[in-house]
Amino acid sequence: MDKAGSEKSIIALEGWLQTPAGVYMRAWEQSCLDNLTADIFGFNAVQIGMPEIDALAASRMPYKLLADRKTRTATEQQRSVDLTLDYTELPFASQSVDLIVLPHVLEFSTDPHQVLREVERVLIPEGQVVICGFNPASLWGARHVLRRVGGTSFLPRTEELISMPRMKDWLKLLNMSASQSHFGCYAPACRTEKWLQRYTFMDNAGSRWWPYFGGVYIIQAVKRVKGMRLIGPAWTRKAVAPPVGVPVTNKRREQQDG
Template sequence: MDSAASQKSIIALDGWLQTPAGVYVRAWEQACLDELTADIFGYNAVQIGLPQIDALAANRMPNKWQAATRASSLDQLAVSAAGKQIAVALDFAELPFASQSLDLVVLPHVLEFAAEPHQVLREVERVLIPEGQVIICGFNPASLWGLRQGIGRIARSPYLPVAGEFISLPRMKDWLKLLNLGVTRSHFGCYAPPCRSTKWLDRFAFMEQSGQRWWPYLGAVYMVHAIKRVKGMTIIGPAWKKSATAPKAVPATNRE
């Protein structure tokens, strides 16, 4: 898949996100992102792709931007999910940011539709400051939705956009580890079967809690949170002054 094709496939995902299943996924991801980003501090944060979700809504950094693909339509470039102007249209494999300039990067469903996901991750590692953070959203191939997608490819009736190459969480963790991006937390959600109507998705809403308890790694969507580790760097806390210790008393027998 070349770069232009991968960007068009992301646009296909945009259309799928308007379906009942897409609305279901967006609701879970928005809630999870709000929880994850609320306590991440710094100055500069970027959300790359998927403007239907405001991944940085709960974050309090002073500078927050959304970036879209160059293949996005004018309507998609004009406004984001929260009514904010999209700052830049870019090629995901060549991020137009200075090295070590960003505190947080959010990648909602970018890697699985990218022509070169490894290159995208390398670029993210480059632009993150030491101890900078990245959050990645992806579809879980080890789920009912992943199974349905595999059958759908054979029957030519896919449930999810066909252009995506879904990446398992263990594989994603291996990729991150190679770039010294240490995973701190991961979350799974959307346990309902792959239904196409809101009515049936609502009927299986009870599976959300059951899935978290009984089969937590089989959610249709996962989210992974990682921190950029720099070898040889140690974070030093404040240097507190130690009070001068009083001189030890000399025993009377030793006094002259």
């Protein structure tokens, strides 16, 4: 997919997010992201892409930034963008960000590997990244594949969907280890709110009986730095050697007085 095609895909995603299926997905992702980011501590957090959700709403970090490819004015459905950037060239210093959230960025990028390399570069050691993606091993993913053989499209146009195992492999190559993963949105590929409501029971059943087949997933990963470990302050005071030439009796007296 070229750059122009990627822009069209992102525009298609923006429209899809306003459909009943998009609203259904956003509700699940917002809840999951709130639970994850509330327990990640630090100073600087950045959400890249998809202003339609507030991925950092529950984060307690003092500095939070929303970045995207283009400037958008605030509307009822989304927030204003603080910074415009190229996903493959992040304008942040190396090892300067504690948390980055990528909601459906990689599957619409022309170079997802470069995006992840940039994320790894700007994250501090032990910094964290949270990634949202469509799951190809799901009813939504199957419907997406069928569009290539004459079926109707359900998800917005994208070059390919990235499976969770593949995403974990990419992260591992960059020394980022997955710490948590979640699947959600088990309802079939329904376009109307009426039919989505009818299949709400599948969210409870799916998480128990077929947990890896949700329509979307979220991965949380930590940047590891080899040979580095956190060392706490040395609180114990060093024993001070007595002055040279002090008689032994005086040493004992000093110890008793102390």
